[in-house]
């Protein structure tokens with residue numbers, strides 16, 4: 001269809017993203033062996049989130065989609081997940097105090 | 099929120115000319131939008147599906163952190179990292195396949211899809227090998243005499259684990275036995291969750307491979323054009339999603355505490 | 360030859376094709392709705408049979424009719440069948456399926472084949488559950504609490520768990536279809552602000568189905584794995600935590616209450632303006648309160664766990680959040696009441712159910728607020744007070760809404776009118792029977808009668824109220840059977856309904872009854888808001904009988 005305004009990304013961008021993902025994987029495996037105190041977990045999850053965001057935005061085309069609902073769905077599903085995790089863990093963390 | 103279609107072309111003649119258009123849609127735009135919206139909602143559901151297990155994992159990881167960390171160290175880090183790379187490569191080839199469909203390059207499209215299948219199967223093969231190793235190490239709950247205290251799969255075989263678990267400081271044999279029983283129980287929960295999570299992920303991979311076999315066949319038959327390649331596109335979304343799940347599983351399972359390794 | 364006007368039978372979705380194949384392979388949302396109607400009605404009778412045995416057992420203080428173990432199975436299976444195989448699919452899969460495409464001016468749902476698939480998945484699940492029943496049943500309570508379900512119960516937990524796991528996918532696919540349909544298939548001019556409230560409520564329901572159901576699915580998988588592979592995730596003697604199961608279970612199962620009640624509210628929001636001949640009061644508030652219920656409904660789950668050992672702080676927060684969820688529900692009740700105020704009311708059958716719904720749901724909802732109060736909950740936890748509370752919501756709310764909706768749209772679905780006199784009689788019988796069954800249970804609960812007991816011979820003074828309750832249940836049963844009979848009768852002998860017997864607004868009433876296969880001969884173009892009753896004439900039928 002003529003009005004099919006699909007975004008065609010450049011191959012170069014895909015290769016760059018791929019490269020970034022590989023570097024992040026090596027990086028996260030390496031950083032885990034360095035003692036960062038409490039921050040090891042934070043860094044590991046931070047890198048994972050960065051990778052996931054790259055995949056979602058570029059490979060899954062969330063960045064250039066003409067469909068606004070995509071972002072809304074993604075945000076609400078992630079929010080729901082955090083809700084489940086946060087409220088359950090809050091119970092466990094506050095038990096000793098109570 | 100995008101608005102309803104303004105165009106009305108429900109003419110039988112036009113429909114016949116467009117075989118992929120189902121009767122109840124007004125036009126392809128509407129049909130394509132519906133399919134991708136449906137897939138996105140389905141992925142939202144999938145997030146919550148894995149989310150239930152993630153919740154369980156986080157609760158126990160918090161509760162039994164040292165045992166989880168010690169057990170996590172028995173997972174094969176180089177192989178896990180390599181498998182992550184394999185999966186990331188498959189995501190690249192999927193993205194490329196969609197791109198070649200947009201450009202109307204059938205040959206490269208099929209090649210990229212075949213590569214995707216190779217990477218996907220390689221991931222499953224490597225995962226299978228890892229599970230096989232766990233079997234030999236007696237690390238699978240309820241199978242082959244689960245044992246993390248002695249023998250081939252003893253946690254203390256890994257450098258630093260005895261200190262982490264506090265086993266090096268216990269001299270009283272009775273207390274040591276108690277502690278060992280505790281470790282045996284708590285690591286069993288780790289491995290249960292490890293197999294539940296990676297198993298559920300593998301099931302998704304197997305379904306993904308099945309879907310991509312069909313997609314590859316369709317691409318080979320020249321079914322996808324720059325105008326219409328919705329099945330490829332939404333199958334790709336699914337594949338990337340399964341990839342993202344692994345992106346989180348890798349640090350959560352393999353990298354709980356690798357300091358000084 | 361002179362042309363004589365021969366009455367040609369109009370083609371509609373019912374007579375478009377004949378034969379069993381035309382039903383089993385249909386992708387018409389209206390036919391699939393009827394497939395669902397038949398299947399959930401069958402499951403309703405299965406669940407009802409268990410209820411009957413429960414009430415008969417409780418007629419006397421001694422445990423004399425059933426064995427203790429059998430009684431455990433009866434209440435467990437009553438709950439599971441009614442919740443997962445009747446209430447959750449009831450209004451969405453039948454009325455929602457039938458009406459949503461018509462209300463938004465579409466030819467079908469967005470994914471007709473997935474719609475059919477969801478019915479088959481439901482049938483597989485229901486079949487597996489029936490198999491579980493016949494091979495000996497399950498006795499875990501409807502909640503599958505661990506470690507009893509994962510470790511101790513020697514009944515068919517795995518089959519039941521898997522059946523409900525599978526049924527979950529049917530529910531997810533239905534929700535997926537609705538959401539995409541509402542987003543993508545609206546007719547020209549059908550803006551979000553013009554959607555009937557029925558559609559808004561179902562949209563909210565679908566979001567809960569999509570984001571809640573997968574959590575219980577995975578939880579049941581874990582229970583099944585724990586049971587088959589002896590894992591210990593939920594077993595406290597092996598380091599597991601049974602409260603984690605409760606968190607995951609209620610994360611879905613509290614919002615599931617809204618999967619049952621929101622569609623009922625959807626029905627009531629259509630009936631009330633029609634039989635008040637007024638625009639609905641505060642359209643935006645009613646629409647937004649549906650979304651509000653869906654969201655806040657996810658923030659309250661641990662109110663089921665106040666005495667299960669959760670932290671005090673957690674309990675306080677969940678108690679407070681539970682009070683909050685009463686707000687959007689109350690907004691709806693106020694708006695319905697305001698709609699009726701100074702309206703020209705007519706008390707036809709659907710309206711009787713709708714008014715009954717408002718009253719009973721209010722009682723059910725307010726007793727829910729009692730239960731959300733920490734102190735009161737500790738006193739009445741696990742007593743008949745709780746049973747009465749959720750039956751006021753689920754039967755007084757969800758089932759009354761279902762019956763009201765079935766009556767309201769029966770002329771559209773079948774093209775025939777049910778006998779109005781019998782309809783009103785049945786509605787009154789249901790109302791009386793329901794209250795007689797469940798009101799005494801509030802008192803019993805407050806007096807301390809625990810739920811799930813089959814023998815109360817240590818407290819014989821509870822018998823009077825139990826006898827009342829059982830008597831009420833038999834009246835209620837009559838109230839359920841009556842519509843079955845006269846509705847089947849009306850299929851053949853009922854008066855021809857015409858396109859719009861109630862003079863209701865909404866696109867579904869602008870097409871013939873029964874509707875043609877693709878709903879509309881021409882795609883409608885919407886130019887006005889929902890519920891423009893000031894522009895509609897009064898219906899003859901109803902105004903005569905007033």
Ligand SMILES: [Cu+2]
Pocket residue numbers: 612613616659660662663
């Ligand atoms: Cu609740």
